[in-house]
Amino acid sequence: MVFYEHHIFMILLLITCTYSFGMADGSDPRPVSGPPAPPPPVPSLTQLLSVGDRLVFLCEAPDGHHGLFFELFGNKTLVDTVQHQTEECGAIFTVNRKDVTQEKPFCCLYMDARRMPSAFSTYVYAKLDEEASPLPPPVLESSSSEVQRGQMLSFNCSAPLCLRPKLFQLLRRSAGSAGSAGSPLDLLGPGAVVSSSPDPIFRVGPLDGGLYSCLYQMSLPTDLRIISSASQAVQVTVLHEPNTDEPTDWPFIVGALTAAVLFLAVVVGLSLAVHKKVREVAQEKKRREDAKFWSTVHARDHVVDLPITRLSSFFKDPGPDSGEYADPRTLSTFANLSYS
Structure with missing residues (x-):
């Protein structure tokens, strides 16, 4: 029992000494915490063009800041909340007109x-009329203002919003449309996209010479889409002949001729070998x-073996006593002949 009391006394003494040392040193023994973190900076709210019977608002955080939750208030009453899976720079809200x-x-x-x-x-x-601000136009840049016929050309359509658009479209503008940003109605009809x-x-091609522009689309929470105004026009010229200012590539030409x-x-x-082979085949045939x-x-x-008869025996005159001689008069052919 005395042993436990001694330990308890030593622990209390140690705590008292530590506290007294801290007070004498002028420091606070409680955990020290820094100043509270400042709140995020103030966002900006913009009303965009209406879509049907819906008013569209865009709430954006300042550059370099993001949020998980964005809330829209009307008359200090919560109207809608957008929750992102990851931190985003803004959110789009729609309100029934x-x-x-x-x-x-x-x-x-x-x-x-x-x-x-x-x-x-x-x-x-x-604003209940159509004086609300549309989506700001994008900026279109091309890799070159001139392109050889049949070659590819690259375009970059940059949206000024921090939110990523749902879709980008590259369009060919009519020859009479202005070169500045404007409504998509200034573009060509069918085939303009x-x-x-x-x-x-x-990265597209081959292209026709003319003016090109782009726009983008944003998706709304109600599955609607809002289209931006068109970007400024970019002139593209198609070259029909190679640029004579470029130096002649002699190594390439010599190599091509050698290969030819x-x-x-x-x-x-091969032709001579085939001809020789055909001639040999014809001769063999x-x-x-x-x-x-x-x-x-x-x-x-x-071979015909004919017997040879002596001519002397063939022309031999048989005698009257030989059996080979006959009186012509005894022959039936001459029997009825009369001699006068």
């Missing part, structure tokens, strides 16, 4: 990953046909 009056002010705020809310944005009074892609970089000569030599050699012909002729040859 019939629920809005021109006297109704709107504002927004956002919360970062610490769930710390920013201050409210400046109030915006809803050269290419569409979720990526802002286009070698190719012709191979073709001529003729020899076989000649041999067959003479074999047939020799097979038809026959």
Whole structure:
């Protein structure tokens, strides 16, 4: 029992000494915490063009800042909340037109990953007419203003918003349209869209000379889409002849000629070899046909053994006593002949 009391006494003494040392040193023994972190900076709220019966608002955090939650307020009452999976620079809200009056002010705020809310944005009074700001036009850049016929050309369509658009479109503008940014209605009708892609970089070709522009589309929470105004026009000229200012590539020309000569030599050699082979085959065929012909002729040859009679015996005059002589008068042929 005395042993435990001694230990308890030593622990209390140690705590007392530590506290006394801290007080004498002028320091606070409690955990020291820094000043509270400042809230995120104030966002900005912009009303965009209406889509059907929906008013569209864009709440953006300042450059370099992002949020997980964005909230829209009307008359200091929460209207809508957009929650992102990862921190984003802004959010788009839609409000039913019939629920809005021109006297109704709107504002927004956002919360970062610490769930710390920013201050409210400046109030915006809803515009029920078509005087609201459209999506700002993108900026179009091309890799070159001139291109050889049949070659590819690259375009970059940069949207000024921090939010990534849903779709980019590269278009060919009519010859009479202005060179500055404007409405998509200034573009050509059918066939005006050269290419569409979720990526802002286009590599297309072959192209026709003329003016090119681009625009982008943003997706809304209600599955609607809002289209930006068109970018400034970019002039593209198609060259029909090679640029004579460029130096002649003699190594390439010599190499091409050498390859052509070698190719012709191979073709001529093959032609001679084929001709020789055809001639040999024809001669061999003729020899076989000649041999067959003479074999047939020799097979038809026959040796005839005729007996030879002596001419003297053939013309011998038989005597009257020989049995070989006959009186012509005794022959039936001459039997009826009368002699006078």
